[in-house]
Amino acid sequence: MKKLVIACMLIAMALTLSACQRKELLLVTTTSVENSGLLEYLLPYFEEEHGVKVRVTAVGTGAALNYGRLGQADVLIVHDEKRELEFMEAGYGEKRAVCMYNDFIFVGPDSLNGQNLENALETLTEQHYFYSRGDNSGTHLRELDLWETHNIDINRFGSRYKETGQSMESTLMMTSFKGYYTLSDRATFLAMNDNLDLTIAYEEPDSLRNDYGLIKVDPSLHNRDDSAADLFYEWMLSKEAKQLILAFTVNDEPLFTPNE
Amino acid sequence: MFLEGLREAIELLLSFDRELYGIIGLSLFISLLATLTAGALGVLSGILISVTNFRGKRLLKKLIFTFMGIPPVVLGLVVLLVLAGPLSNMNLLFTRTAMYTAQTLLVYPIITGSIIITSEKTQQKVLETATTLGASRNNKLMLLIAETKPFILLSIILGFSRAISEVGAVMLVGGNIRGETRVMTTFIALNTSMGNYGASIAMGLILLVIAFLIHTTIARFRSDFYD
Numbered sequence: 001m002k003k004l005v006i007a008c009m010l011i012a013m014a015l016t017l018s019a020c021q022r023k024e025l026l027l028v029t030t031t032s033v034e035n036s037g038l039l040e041y042l043l044p045y046f047e048e049e050h051g052v053k054v055r056v057t058a059v060g061t062g063a064a065l066n067y068g069r070l071g072q073a074d075v076l077i078v079h080d081e082k083r084e085l086e087f088m089e090a091g092y093g094e095k096r097a098v099c100m101y102n103d104f105i106f107v108g109p110d111s112l113n114g115q116n117l118e119n120a121l122e123t124l125t126e127q128h129y130f131y132s133r134g135d136n137s138g139t140h141l142r143e144l145d146l147w148e149t150h151n152i153d154i155n156r157f158g159s160r161y162k163e164t165g166q167s168m169e170s171t172l173m174m175t176s177f178k179g180y181y182t183l184s185d186r187a188t189f190l191a192m193n194d195n196l197d198l199t200i201a202y203e204e205p206d207s208l209r210n211d212y213g214l215i216k217v218d219p220s221l222h223n224r225d226d227s228a229a230d231l232f233y234e235w236m237l238s239k240e241a242k243q244l245i246l247a248f249t250v251n252d253e254p255l256f257t258p259n260e
Numbered sequence: 261m262f263l264e265g266l267r268e269a270i271e272l273l274l275s276f277d278r279e280l281y282g283i284i285g286l287s288l289f290i291s292l293l294a295t296l297t298a299g300a301l302g303v304l305s306g307i308l309i310s311v312t313n314f315r316g317k318r319l320l321k322k323l324i325f326t327f328m329g330i331p332p333v334v335l336g337l338v339v340l341l342v343l344a345g346p347l348s349n350m351n352l353l354f355t356r357t358a359m360y361t362a363q364t365l366l367v368y369p370i371i372t373g374s375i376i377i378t379s380e381k382t383q384q385k386v387l388e389t390a391t392t393l394g395a396s397r398n399n400k401l402m403l404l405i406a407e408t409k410p411f412i413l414l415s416i417i418l419g420f421s422r423a424i425s426e427v428g429a430v431m432l433v434g435g436n437i438r439g440e441t442r443v444m445t446t447f448i449a450l451n452t453s454m455g456n457y458g459a460s461i462a463m464g465l466i467l468l469v470i471a472f473l474i475h476t477t478i479a480r481f482r483s484d485f486y487d
Contacts, residue, residue, distance in 0.1 A: 059453060060453055060454065062454050062455055063453055063454060063455045065455075066455030067455075134438055135450060135453065135454055136454045162437045162438070162440065163437065163438035163439075164435055164436060164437055164438075165436045165437075165438060165442065165446070165450040166431070166435070166436055166450070170435075174354060174435050177344050177353055177354075178353070178354065
């Protein structure tokens with residue numbers, strides 16, 4: 001019994017020591033960045049180089065910004081420019097930069113054959129079932145913004161417009177099962193493509209560009225050592241990280257483009 | 261933060277938001293229907309299993325007891341695979357029927373299992389006495405059902421609690437579609453993920469109040485459970 005207690009204490013001490021040795025960083029990201037496999041590929045390079053352990057939590061953009069406000073994150077990677085700027089203006093963020101981008105695409109069972117975005121949106125509204133994220137995520141807000149800027153009333157869908165209130169992954173699976181249409185970021189779609197019975201229905205990389213913002217949370221919101229956050233922020237914008245991001249592919253297709 | 265959420269929750273409850281109360285109604289409806297179906301089937305098969313002897317009875321009981329603790333998300337997965345695979349022509353995925361099916365399957369072993377346990381316990385006590393008093397086979401069966409009755413109610417409450425509180429199965433097979441398949445638990449999951457803690461707290465409170473009311477009502481009929 002005594003031996004067991006001593007062994008437990010030794011293990012506990014070893015764990016505490018090893019935890020103390022390495023700096024830690026709390027990174028809260030939007031799910032597409034984590035679930036596409038980018039972080040799993042990218043972070044070991046940074047961790048190796050700087051001896052920092054990065055802990056990643058993947059949530060929706062809205063929730064990520066909320067964690068930032070509550071001081072429960074050191075660095076955020078999110079994608080909703082409007083709310084990011086509000087976040088910065090309110091003083092929750094110390095600095096912000098667009099670190100990379102890809103684009104949003106409409107996916108569904110068939111191509112929408114749209115000559116332009118407006119045309120594609122019209123076809124969707126007139127003929128097809130549509131799954132909206134409905135969860136205030138960056139993708140959801142972008143989708144709502146698209147209808148609004150093209151003067152389309154989503155009520156025209158009637159009961160063919162449905163809100164799933166779930167993650168991009170779940171919504172894509174549901175869309176695939178039902179043969180509906182949805183709006184997705186390219187990274188999540190490509191990362192899951194093997195499990196989906198969907199095709200790109202409409203794409204227009206320039207006007208549907210999807211910027212990922214890198215934000216360092218204001219350190220006065222928490223009591224952690226934030227030197228690792230500075231290191232990470234700078235590293236994500238470095239030439240090295242950019243090259244790594246560019247080299248990251250799924251089925252030979254790049255998922256993100258570093259911002260120049 | 262909790263207090264702020266609590267205030268928001270009370271405001272939301274008093275606003276009599278139609279969507280909010282629609283979700284509560286749907287939750288109660290589906291869970292109740294599933295529990296009643298599973299209850300009818302479970303009580304019957306539970307008593308039947310307890311009074312008959314057959315080959316593989318031990319194995320069957322072990323299986324039922326195992327399924328009493330199946331994680332809802334695993335059951336949801338099975339229902340999802342069936343509805344999206346062999347039964348895909350019926351177009352049942354992401355419908356209320358799918359949710360009802362999953363919850364019925366979830367609750368059935370809980371009710372059956374607890375009926376088997378209690379019925380076997382009463383058998384030992386009751387049947388010996390009844391046999392010495394010269395009761396017929398039918399008399400004995402009726403007696404057994406009468407003696408198990410209080411536990412039937414208890415097992416149904418257990419089943420209902422499980423049905424209304426689970427999130428994994430209804431999320432998978434219902435899809436949490438707004439106005440169609442969104443129930444209290446998936447509403448809480450969604451709003452928490454969005455950082456709307458007020459809405460989540462409101463719904464969590466309602467869930468607790470409903471559970472409390474159920475027990476208060478039962479206590480009126482069966483005060484012996486609570487004394």
